[in-house]
Amino acid sequence: MLTLIGLGLFGLLALVGGGLAVTLRDPVYAVLALVKAMVGLAGIYFLLGAEYIGAMQVIVYAGAILVTFLFVVMLINLSPADIPPLPRGLALYGSIGIALGWMLLLGYALTALMTLPSAQEARPEQDTSLPYLFGTLPPYRQDPLYRLCIPL
Amino acid sequence: MKVELLYAVLTLAGGIFSLGLLGLLLRRNLLLSFLAIELLLNAANLNFIAFSRYHNDPTGAMFVLFGICLAAVEAVIGLALTVRIFRLHEDLGLAKLAQLRW
Amino acid sequence: MVSAFLPLTVALPLLGAMGIGLGSLWVPALRQQRKLLGALATLTVAFSFIGFLAAFWTYEKPLYFAFAWDWIAIDALRIPLRFQVDTLSLWMALIVTGVGALIHLYSIGYMGEDEGAWRYFAFLNLFIFAMLTLVLADSLPLLFLGWEGVGACSYFLIGFWFHEAENAQAAQKAFLMNRIGDVGLLAGMIWLFAETHTFDIEGLKRFVYSADVAGSVGLLFFFAATGKSAQIPLYTWLPDAMAGPTPVSALIHAATMVTAGVYLLARMDFLYNAAPxxxxxxxxxxxxxxxxxxxxxxxxxxxxxxxxxxxxxxxxxxxxxxxxxxxxxxxxxxxxxxxxxxxxxxxxxxxxxxxxxxxxxxxxxxxxxxxxxxxxxxxxxxxxxxxxxxxxxxxxxxxxxxxxxxxxxxxxxxxxxxxxxxxxxxxxxxxxxxxxxxxxxxxxxxxxxxxxxxxxxxxxxxxxxxxxxxxxxxxxxxxxxxxxxxxxxxxxxxxxxxxxxxxxxxxxxxxxxxxxxxxxxxxxxxxxxxxxxxxxxxxxxxxxxxxxxxxQQLKVDWLYKQAFVQPYLVLADLAKDVIGPWVGRGLPRAVSQGLLRLSDALARFQGGYLPVYLAYVIGLGLIFLLWVLL
Structure with a gap:
């Protein structure tokens, strides 16, 4: 439960950061907003138990890449005046798009639930013919989500 | 790791991916388009981590590690090109760069 | 004896024409020797006349002489350059060269001051040669060669003073009228060949023709004669042919050209006898x-x-x-x-x-x-x-x-x-x-x-x-x-x-x-x-x-103009105003414009503008999702 709450908080942080990164007119602010999103994502990685990746996310992404971005923005002296304003009606069309996207996603999920064998039934039986090695995928071939993405 | 948590993380990744796509569509500036691409990459990374945890398999985490390296390299080269283009054109508007050769 | 000289007799005017024409072309100084050129031209025709006169005095039976090579040789069909000297053709040749020689002599005085005298005498000689070919030909194609040669020379000579548009038009009129008639000669010739498989005039005489064939071919030949000999309906070129120098008119009207039609019909007597x-x-x-x-x-x-x-x-x-x-x-x-x-x-x-x-x-x-x-x-x-x-x-x-x-x-x-x-x-x-x-x-x-x-x-x-x-x-x-x-x-x-x-x-x-x-x-x-x-x-x-x-010359010219020239001009105007702009220029332009528009429209899909490409990707992804969904 704590994990879900943490996920919600960090997720919100990442979403807000991402949203600001793509909408703010000032490039410096946009980059800093992206840093915020990266930090949020790093938090989620920590929550999911991938501490090493989370650390890398903070060090490499937030620390190195985005600072390079910031450096370039300042090097070429990109000011808010150089950035055209966002198209009008973005909120309206954005909401319509989000609604449509959710409908699509729900429809997708429903279809998946109805047509695919339930996760329990399709529980992968251990394939003994192929040894499990690093980088091989066989263990998940029967996974419904895998089947959904790669229907072969 | 429960499947509900996986779905929640996947939905979050989808949201971030959508934001990145939105940015790519909306931004008329080369540098800011790059920013949006970083968002796309991170959404993919998040997916990898989620499945890696769900399946208890480190392969996904390895993918993410490579992805971050890739992102760093891409950022360096892309930004270097961006600076060159800016020197050449004094402008980073995508509309101005909409030609196949110059 | 005489027959040995006959080829030269026929060829003399041609040699004269070539000598005068080509010589003056190559050596421009020669053009100023107008009297000399005129005398040369006169002498060739005069000698030709003397040659025919000798043939006339010693005439016993039809003579044939051919040049060494065949003019046309297609498979079994051989048309030699063979000339036939019988009483009719010899009589015509005497008229042509005799009167022709006098006209040449006269031209020395008449055209002696003209700058283009060399051109004049060359064409005059060529005219005589063409007429000799016409009357002496022993086969229809050779006769046709002379027939056309006479037409071409008359064109050159009627339009001799071509600097004035009126003369050039008269020459064109003569040429075109003659061409209309020529169709009859060609058609009749081909018809006869289809019937008999020979072009040889003496050979043609040996066949027996049905009244239909003889009558039809005879009428075709007569149509050809109306063109060359200025009969209704094709006579209008002759009065206009006065545009040429007067000796040319004399030559066209008296000795050559217009008599060709009469000669042709007299030569083809067997056809008309078969279809009276x-x-x-x-x-x-x-x-x-x-x-x-x-x-x-x-x-x-x-x-x-x-x-x-x-x-x-x-x-x-x-x-x-x-x-x-x-x-x-x-x-x-x-x-x-x-x-x-x-x-x-x-x-x-x-x-x-x-x-x-x-x-x-x-x-x-x-x-x-x-x-x-x-x-x-x-x-x-x-x-x-x-x-x-x-x-x-x-x-x-x-x-x-x-x-x-x-x-x-x-x-x-x-x-x-x-x-x-x-x-x-x-x-x-x-x-x-x-x-x-x-x-x-x-x-x-x-x-x-x-x-x-x-x-x-x-x-x-x-x-x-x-x-x-x-x-x-x-x-x-x-x-x-x-x-x-x-x-x-x-x-x-x-x-x-x-x-x-x-x-x-x-x-x-x-x-x-x-x-x-x-x-x-x-x-x-x-x-x-x-x-x-x-x-x-x-x-x-x-x-x-x-x-x-x-x-007003019975307004025939006006009538022809209304009946033939005017519709032609209307057609030409139609071509100029409608077919030219619409079909000739408009259609290609429409096609090219359409293609340009199409390519413009297609190019817009690949404008190099990044967000548009991205939109395609998203669109394709959505289509894929929907496809999976449905």
Whole structure:
């Protein structure tokens, strides 16, 4: 439960950061907003138990890449005046798009639930013919989500 | 790791991916388009981590590690090109760069 | 012996043409030696004439001579360059080279001052050669070569002073009219070949033709002749052909070109003998042409126009003779006509040379200033009018007698032809009398000081005058004595449907009638034009609007223009205004514009603008999702 709450908080942080990164007119602010999103994502990685990746996310992404971005923005002296304003009606069309996207996603999920064998039934039986090695995928071939993405 | 948590993380990744796509569509500036691409990459990374945890398999985490390296390299080269283009054109508007050769 | 020289005799005018033409082209200095070039051209034709004269004296049977190579060799079909010297072709060749030589001689004086004299003499020689090819050819394609050569040379010579658009147009008109007729010759030739598989004229004679084939081919050949010999409906080029130098008119009208049609029909006698009913049409067209030519000549004021229509009229006589089946009479008229028409044209050239105008209203009383021209012109006038014993009387009388004789056979139409031609004979005497009186008698109405032409021009006039007086005696009327030309010479080659025998009384009556009519014509002309131009006023008063119509040459040119030229121009305008802009330019432009629009539209899909590409990707992803979903 704590994990879900943490996920919600960090997720919100990442979403807000991402949203600001793509909408703010000032490039410096946009980059800093992206840093915020990266930090949020790093938090989620920590929550999911991938501490090493989370650390890398903070060090490499937030620390190195985005600072390079910031450096370039300042090097070429990109000011808010150089950035055209966002198209009008973005909120309206954005909401319509989000609604449509959710409908699509729900429809997708429903279809998946109805047509695919339930996760329990399709529980992968251990394939003994192929040894499990690093980088091989066989263990998940029967996974419904895998089947959904790669229907072969 | 429960499947509900996986779905929640996947939905979050989808949201971030959508934001990145939105940015790519909306931004008329080369540098800011790059920013949006970083968002796309991170959404993919998040997916990898989620499945890696769900399946208890480190392969996904390895993918993410490579992805971050890739992102760093891409950022360096892309930004270097961006600076060159800016020197050449004094402008980073995508509309101005909409030609196949110059 | 003589036959050995014949190829050279034929080739001499060609050699002369090539020598003069090419020589002057290569050595421009030669062009200034106009008298020398003229003398050279005259000599080649004169020698050619002497050669044919020798062949004439020693003639026994038809001679053939061929050049060493075949002209056309396609599979089994071989057309050699072979010439046939029989009585008919030799007779024509004598006319062509004899009268031609005199015209050449005259041209030295007439064209001696012209800058383009070298061109003139080269074409004149080539003209003679083409005509010789035409008459001596032993196969139809070779005849056609000469036929076309004559047409081309006439084009060059009528348009000799091509710097004036009018002359160039006259040349074009002559050429086009001739071409229309040429279709008939080609079609007839091909038809005959399809029937017999030979082009050889002697070979063609050996076949027996059905009346249908003979009649159809005969009519096609006659159509060709209407073009070359200026008959209805294709005669309008001849009056316009006056645009050329006057000796050229003489050559075209007297010795060459227009006689080609008569010759062709006489040569193809076997066709018309096999289908006599076609002759009725030939005679009708000939008679009508004679009438129209004679009428229009009444009201013309251009000395050469009068003579041109007179030629049209006389050619009508020849075709009327052929219509009666009297081919020899037609050739006889060609022969006599060559003398007096050449004489008249050269005389008119002498007058034009002296006065600088062609309008007879500006002339008058010229006989006092230029007696030789005046007296010889009088001889020509009397000859063409048919006053015995001058040449025209004999040939015209033979034609009229032949038509009358055909009438007695039962075809009443021939009486009509005969009567009409009597009227035309009257008209001929009248308009020639008018011309001569207005030109040479009375008082001089022009300005300047006319003078007699030099000897080089008057000598041909005198010689032709002698010919015009004496030429008729080779074909005496049956009642006086046997016609040497018909009985002894042309009968060796030409086969005629025998004419019914006329009684002596009838013949004398016909002779007296035609003489009386000729005298009446001359007398009326004297009565009207003795006082100068007043006669025209009287005439126009009597004839009213018909006279105006005649002065406008019956508006045939206008009619042709409305009927053929105008629709063609409308079509051309249509092509220019509609087909050109819409189909020629609009359609390609529409296609190219459409393609450009299409490519523009397609290019917009790949504008290089990044978000658009991204939109495609997203769109494709959505489509994929929907596809999976559904």
């Amino acid at each position: 009913e076609t002759l009725l049409l030939v005679g009708g067209i000939g008679t009508a042409t004679a009438l129209i030519g004679g009428l229009i000549a009444l009201a013309q004021n251009d000395i050469k126009k009068v003579l041109a229509y007179s030629t049209v009229s006389q050619l009508g006589f020849m075709f009327a003779a052929i219509g009666a089946g009297a081919y020899t009479a037609a050739i006889f008229h060609v022969f006599t006509h060559a003398f007096f028409k050449a004489l008249l044209f050269l005389g008119s050239g002498s007058v034009i040379h002296a006065t600088g105008t062609q309008d007879i209203r500006q002339m008058g009383g010229l006989r006092r200033y230029m007696p030789i021209t005046g007296w010889t012109f009088w001889i020509g006038t009397l000859a063409i009018a048919g006053i015995p014993p001058l040449a025209g009387f004999f040939s015209k009388d033979e034609i009229l007698a032949a038509l009358y004789a055909r009438g007695t056979e039962g075809t009443a139409l021939y009486y009509l032809y005969w009567g009409t031609l009597l009227l035309v004979a009257f008209l001929t005497a009248f308009y020639m009398g008018r011309l001569t009186w207005l030109t040479f008698e009375g008082t001089y109405r022009g300005e300047g000081h006319p003078h007699e032409s030099p000897l080089v021009m008057t000598l041909p006039l005198i010689l032709l005058g002698v010919g015009s007086v004496g030429a008729g005696f080779v074909g005496l009327p049956a009642v006086i004595g046997p016609s040497w030309l018909r009985e002894h010479w042309l009968s060796q080659t030409i086969r005629e449907i025998p004419l019914p025998h006329l009684s002596h009384t009838t013949e004398w009556f016909l002779i007296a009638l035609s003489v009386a009519i000729a005298l009446m014509g001359i007398g009326l002309a004297r009565a009207l034009y003795k006082e100068g131009l007043a006669g025209d006023a009287t005439l126009s008063q009597r004839l009213g609007t018909f006279y105006t119509l005649l002065a």
